[in-house]
Amino acid sequence: MLQLFSDVYRYRELIWALALKELRVRYKRSVLGFVWALLNPLMMMIILTLVFGSIMRFSIDHYAIFLLSMLLPWTFFSQALSYSVESVVSNAQLLKKVRVPKLVFPMAAVVANIINFLLSLLPLALLIVVLRFPLHWTWIYLPIPMVGLFLFTLGSAFFFAAINVFFRDISHIVQILLSAWFYASPIIYSLDFIPKKYHIFFRLNPMLYVLNGFRLSIYYGMLPSPGSTAMSLACGVAAVAIGFGLFCRYQDTFVYYI
Amino acid sequence: MANPAVRFQNVGQSFRVIQERPDTLREAFVHFFRRKPRSTHHDFEALKHISFDVPHGTTLGIIGRNGSGKSTILKIIAGVYRPSSGSVEVNGSIAPLIELGAGFHHELTGRENILINGLLLGLSKREIQRLEPAIIEFAEIGDFIDAPVKQYSSGMYMRLAFSVATAVDPDILLVDEILSVGDAGFRVKCFERIGNFREQGKTIILVSHDAEQIRDFCDRALLIHNGELIADTSPEAALARYEEVIGHPQPRTVSALPGG
Numbered sequence A: 001m002l003q004l005f006s007d008v009y010r011y012r013e014l015i016w017a018l019a020l021k022e023l024r025v026r027y028k029r030s031v032l033g034f035v036w037a038l039l040n041p042l043m044m045m046i047i048l049t050l051v052f053g054s055i056m057r058f059s060i061d062h063y064a065i066f067l068l069s070m071l072l073p074w075t076f077f078s079q080a081l082s083y084s085v086e087s088v089v090s091n092a093q094l095l096k097k098v099r100v101p102k103l104v105f106p107m108a109a110v111v112a113n114i115i116n117f118l119l120s121l122l123p124l125a126l127l128i129v130v131l132r133f134p135l136h137w138t139w140i141y142l143p144i145p146m147v148g149l150f151l152f153t154l155g156s157a158f159f160f161a162a163i164n165v166f167f168r169d170i171s172h173i174v175q176i177l178l179s180a181w182f183y184a185s186p187i188i189y190s191l192d193f194i195p196k197k198y199h200i201f202f203r204l205n206p207m208l209y210v211l212n213g214f215r216l217s218i219y220y221g222m223l224p225s226p227g228s229t230a231m232s233l234a235c236g237v238a239a240v241a242i243g244f245g246l247f248c249r250y251q252d253t254f255v256y257y258i
Numbered sequence B: 001m002a003n004p005a006v007r008f009q010n011v012g013q014s015f016r017v018i019q020e021r022p023d024t025l026r027e028a029f030v031h032f033f034r035r036k037p038r039s040t041h042h043d044f045e046a047l048k049h050i051s052f053d054v055p056h057g058t059t060l061g062i063i064g065r066n067g068s069g070k071s072t073i074l075k076i077i078a079g080v081y082r083p084s085s086g087s088v089e090v091n092g093s094i095a096p097l098i099e100l101g102a103g104f105h106h107e108l109t110g111r112e113n114i115l116i117n118g119l120l121l122g123l124s125k126r127e128i129q130r131l132e133p134a135i136i137e138f139a140e141i142g143d144f145i146d147a148p149v150k151q152y153s154s155g156m157y158m159r160l161a162f163s164v165a166t167a168v169d170p171d172i173l174l175v176d177e178i179l180s181v182g183d184a185g186f187r188v189k190c191f192e193r194i195g196n197f198r199e200q201g202k203t204i205i206l207v208s209h210d211a212e213q214i215r216d217f218c219d220r221a222l223l224i225h226n227g228e229l230i231a232d233t234s235p236e237a238a239l240a241r242y243e244e245v246i247g248h249p250q251p252r253t254v255s256a257l258p259g260g
Helices: A002-010 A012-027 A035-055 A063-085 A089-097 A104-130 A137-141 A143-166 A170-184 A196-202 A206-220 A226-256 B025-034 B070-078 B110-120 B125-139 B142-146 B154-167 B184-199 B211-217 B235-246 B252-256
Strands: B006-016 B043-054 B059-063 B085-090 B094-097 B172-176 B203-207 B220-225 B228-233
Touching (some): A002 A012, A002 A226, A012 A035, A012 A104, A012 B110, A035 A063, A035 A104, A063 A104, A063 A143, A063 A170, A063 A206, A089 A226, A104 A143, A137 A143, A137 A206, A143 A206, A143 A226, A206 A226, B006 B070, B043 B070, B043 B085, B043 B228, B059 B070, B059 B211, B070 B085, B070 B094, B070 B203, B110 B125, B184 B211, B211 B235, B228 B235
Antiparallel strands (some): B006 B085, B220 B228
């Protein structure tokens, strides 16, 4: 963990430059450029609001905001993972020629998506104001669940990027895993809909704790309990310890397999 | 400086030959259930018991046929490979001219690529900003510097890459037969720059097929054949030995092909 912090600090300029590169390439050659980072989530939110606000009505008040409060962090997680799982393998040419710190590649993929995620919170706040939904003061608490989410994502990114070097199937498996994981997490539904006796299974899902703080702060205007906050941070730290540990252990052999 | 710039002691490097490695989970499962002995792979010894010293300020040439292990030596010095046996000591900062432009991204402009490539080579952002005008000038890119590098001619691409890689001001410069590319005028410039490095007392390690380059530039040469070091002597003697062991060195025209 300390090793990670010192490496990140040491290579901060490189990580930042690679993250910006990733975003720049994503929006390059489009007329609107970076505006898409804002426009894209805004359009998605408008569609969701129309669909769930007028066409399909749920018993949950302001369902669109209920949904988005967890869907945005989830989208970040799933995009960051999809990008980072290939990040080591796709830089094979470079890694074979020059000695570069390997951790910068998954790291940069995650950082690029963090920027995207933070930008997507602006249209969400806008939508909330337009819909006359209360913009709760608990928004200021969001940095804390973000720490848990970012750490958890980073740990998973290291984990899958490392395994993908040895088994290329992982990039496909991650896609399947993500869609199964999405429905297994209470993102489009609330845990209240699930009979109590099944809750035990849901509690095994780390994503439950990681995402919980976002919905509580944005939708309910409540602070998560200290226990829940601690769980989300613990999941993040554990993911980094496992993922980064695995990555470090095998990174010297990557070059022989890519 | 009592320590040599580079010291190899009994270095061996073996690679597992890839085609027999289970590449996917399915194959791994199949192997597991069949309980096949996992010895279906064999190890290829790219380098065997290589020992040599390169004192500071030396220009060392490495010659040998394609696949003899020359580039593997450079990659070990650069830190890309960790040798399977023996020990390697490197004293000083390294700039690898191993594959020019490996870190370039085609959608980004020349200027953006200078930044990323420089950071990859270990410079700080501030140093790169300081060096940027000199890099652009040396590369003779002109206004194209703010165009995406996919629009560059291959000559421009190489010039920019060479210019970034040598701007690093290393103690040890590794050159892997890249200087056979580019137009004649720029080649002369590249050699001038390498000559400057030499005058400044830097260590240069040059892999080449070109007998003339080795003769003109190097103080000493290693001859590698099938992963073994068979001569560590003056360039003339090494080239003579090359001819003896392998037949004649490849003619100049062939050296324009990338390889190693």
